[in-house]
Amino acid sequence: MPSPERAALAGRTVSRVGYGAMQLERLHHDRAAAVALLRHAIDLGVDHVDTAQFYGAGFVNDVIREALASGDDALIVTKVGAVSDSGGPLPLRLAQRPDELRASVEDNLRALGLDRIPLVNLRRADRRPGLVAEGDQRVDLDDQLAVMTALRDEGKIGAIGLSAVTLDVLRRALPAGIACVQNAYSLVNRDDEEMLELCAAENIAWVPFFPLGGAFPGLPKVTDEPAVQAAATALGRTPAQIGLAWLLHRAPNVHLIPGTASAAHLKANLAVADITLEGETLAALAAIPARPMPADLR
Template identity: 40%
Template sequence: MPTPTFRVGGEHEVRRLGFGAMHLPTGPADRDESRAVARRAVELGVELIDTAYMYGGGANEELLAEALHPYPANLLVTTKVGVEGSGPPADWRLDGRPHVLRAQVDNALRRLRVERLELLQLHRVDPEVPLDDQVGALALLREDGKIGHIGLSEVSVSELSRARAITPIASVQNRYHLFDREHEPVLAACEAADIAFLPWRPIAHGKAGADPDVTAVAAELGATPTQVCLAWLLARSPVVLPIPGTARRAHLEENVAAARFGLTTAQFDRLDRLGRPTV
């Protein structure tokens, strides 16, 4: 069985299967159910929850605080800054200017009702602002005690290396799943440096259930295709911390239960071949 926990930043030991809060609706009609989903995640043993300012312009952060504050001592809530806008994702833009990052961190502290963000991730690298300025601003906030650990999202190996030359990096959050291995080199770099790798969109919805190899392994395990995809991620590397998201308690319970399924070497290899580039 894969190692069940990982120590983020060498400090926060969490169960490796986390929860992405992005899909939780924050409107009045759905708010009670969204809070119930967040609470159920903690009841099921989830110890890592991912949110971001971009998710509703801070509304997702406020929802988590309503549901979970005061937070359990073993719960790591991570948020992200570095984008500005309102409304749908298409209306947002990257903004990594230091004064914007500082303001967003202060607002995240207020919304999450904490004095320190234990893990704060740069949502995207703003190409219009030097990387040194963006990461440097977060490093100064860390020195001020407002951030515990710094992470990055959607970065290349080169960007990760440059950031690490400025300050320690505890996590990387890139798109990655069984059928999408674009960021395999980044995962390798994280594994070499013991950096947590949080794959967003960890499940290939629609594709996993139609793939005969995935469904065959699912039948062998008595699992669902979704659980097989998550089990593969957990087996892929000890630094991988999947953060599947959902707005439904039943789906949440299905996701969390994936940690119970261990793949045999043959099953892992059969799945692993699916996303490898053909020569």
């Protein structure tokens, strides 16, 4: 069944294929090119841009502020829970405490030149892949939601999302009003099927990251699957396009935020919304065995 091209996200109806801005940091050496690429995305119809202040140590948000004209009506989504740390062993460190979450929202507001951010995702740190909280960074969910709801009540953010969370955390957070969940999910990593179903039932947008798998060494890649490659050949598409299109067909509340620093790749990503996967193809893709996330990455 063809997927509708638009769906609800944080009280808006937007195109189901947005743009993940993290890859803009690859153009750090050429700011004008980064601005032009994002401007091109908006001109092609992108109206959902996903970002974070720690992407490129602030470079990405600066590009977004410059690229988006006052007349653009793009839904800007950011995330908090970590900050840049150029002098550390990793380019970012966790910032999970309520005071740090508030400071991160304020930093995003200033960098983006906004009075209100339509949607802010709380990136939890109790689940891999990624950093796991230790010491004073192990913060109770209720304390985090308290500051997020206060920021929403103050009008500084429009809606609250969650990222990298467990099913239990989502269930605990539901009374706060959750607009979206960003978790690792793909054709070859379907650990969170039950959470996706709950989101669909609760009208919560599902925004998968690592949508083609293979984000870490040893993890399977969607594009390596013979059934994906066969579908790509039959439909005259790339394997990556088939993997992304499957996600759109998986449930009507799925939104994609593929990122790229290439104009050609951007066009290919946006074209995914026009791909129709018929029953036989969907059955072949559904037969691909899902691989649980390795224990050391959970």
